[in-house]
Amino acid sequence: EPEVTQTPSHQVTQMGQEVILRCVPISNHLYFYWYRQILGQKVEFLVSFYNNEISEKSEIFDDQFSVERPDGSNFTLKIRSTKLEDSAMYFCASRGSGASTDTQYFGPGTRLTVL
Amino acid sequence: AQSVTQLDSQVPVFEEAPVELRCNYSSSVSVYLFWYVQYPNQGLQLLLKYLSGSTLVESINGFEAEFNKSQTSFHLRKPSVHISDTAEYFCAVIQGGSEKLVFGKGTKLTVNP
Numbered sequence: 001e002p003e004v005t006q007t008p009s010h011q012v013t014q015m016g017q018e019v020i021l022r023c024v025p026i027s028n029h030l031y032f033y034w035y036r037q038i039l040g041q042k043v044e045f046l047v048s049f050y051n052n053e054i055s056e057k058s059e060i061f062d063d064q065f066s067v068e069r070p071d072g073s074n075f076t077l078k079i080r081s082t083k084l085e086d087s088a089m090y091f092c093a094s095r096g097s098g099a100s101t102d103t104q105y106f107g108p109g110t111r112l113t114v115l
Numbered sequence: 116a117q118s119v120t121q122l123d124s125q126v127p128v129f130e131e132a133p134v135e136l137r138c139n140y141s142s143s144v145s146v147y148l149f150w151y152v153q154y155p156n157q158g159l160q161l162l163l164k165y166l167s168g169s170t171l172v173e174s175i176n177g178f179e180a181e182f183n184k185s186q187t188s189f190h191l192r193k194p195s196v197h198i199s200d201t202a203e204y205f206c207a208v209i210q211g212g213s214e215k216l217v218f219g220k221g222t223k224l225t226v227n228p
Contacts, residue, residue, distance in 0.1 A: 004158065031214070042119075043159075043205065045215035056214045091158065100214050101147045101166050106158035 002026045004107035006092050012113045013082055021077045021110045023092030032075045033093040033104060034067065036060075043091065049075065082114045117142050117210050121219035129227050130198055136191040136222045138180075138206030145211030148189040150180055153203045153221075162204070165189065176200075201226045 005024045013019050025032050034046040047057040049067050066078045075094075079086055089111050093104040118141040128134050140146060147166050151159040163174040170182040180191045189206060206219040 033214070035216070035218075042220050043207075043216075043218040045217070048214040058215070093159075100212075101164070101209055103161045103164070104216060106151075106160070108156065108158040 004092055004094055004105050006090075006107040006110050008110060009108070010111045010113070012115065015084055015114055016081050019079050019082055019112065021079075021090050021092075021112070023075045023077075023094075023107055024073050025075055025092065025094030026096075026105055027073070028096060029094035029105075030097050031055075031095045031104075032067075032069070033095075034077045035091045035093065035106075036088040037091070037109075038085075038088040046077070079112075082112075084114050087112055087114045117146070117208055117217045119206050119208050119217055119219035121206055121222050123222050124220065125223045125225070127225045127227060128196055131195045133194050134192065134196050134200075134224065136204050136206075136224065138189045138191065138219055140187050140189065140206075140208045142187075142210070147209045147211070148180070148182060149207040149209070149216065150174075150178070150189075150191050151205040151207060151218075153205065155202075159205060162191075196224070196226045198226050198228060200224060 007022045032049040037043045047061045048055045064080045068076050089109045091109045092107045095102050095104045120139045122137045149164045150162040152162045163172045165172050165182045173179045178193045203221045203223045205221045207216040
């Protein structure tokens with residue numbers, strides 16, 4: 001069964017450094033998402049992406065964050081200057097075409113630790 | 116803004132016992148409801164969803180959930196759990212017109228022999 005993959009599984013970085021989290025969505029999917037989960041808190045929506053542009057974003061997704069689909073297979077989340085509070089598990093998700101209520105398929109996550 | 120409450124952070128049960136994981140959401144206006152499950156070291160997997168029609172929905176592994184509009188609830192139940200059901204379960208909502216899933220905090224179900 002096709003699945004969403006994410007790399008790396010764990011990223012450790014120093015405060016102020018840039019990080020790029022990578023995701024390979026399911027190959028025929030057209031809608032892409034990033035969510036995050038700070039330890040002990042809820043999974044929170046960050047951004048959705050369709051047709052090479054952001055379709056919806058949360059208040060968390062400020063100018064420090066950006067997303068890109070650099071080629072036909074990868075979907076990336078960049079954090080320009082990491083803060084301690086960016087430490088979290090970051091999940092990528094994708095879905096096929098159709099209604100917004102169609103299933104979002106999640107990757108296993110990247111654990112980001114900012115020191 | 117839409118919010119989802121899962122009242123129990125941890126639920127320990129014995130194998131073959133029934134279980135109910137509770138979920139309440141804040142707004143009934145045009146909502147679509149989901150349960151996701153996360154096994155250790157894996158991503159979130161869709162367990163079941165309610166979009167419209169029959170208020171009782173079932174998964175292939177014996178879980179069911181009932182959409183109750185008057186109580187704004189979508190509790191997950193299984194009449195007899197297995198050790199392999201040990202996982203974290205997340206209730207989530209999409210509000211009509213939005214792309215984003217709004218999640219509850221999750222409930223860790225531990226099934227003991």
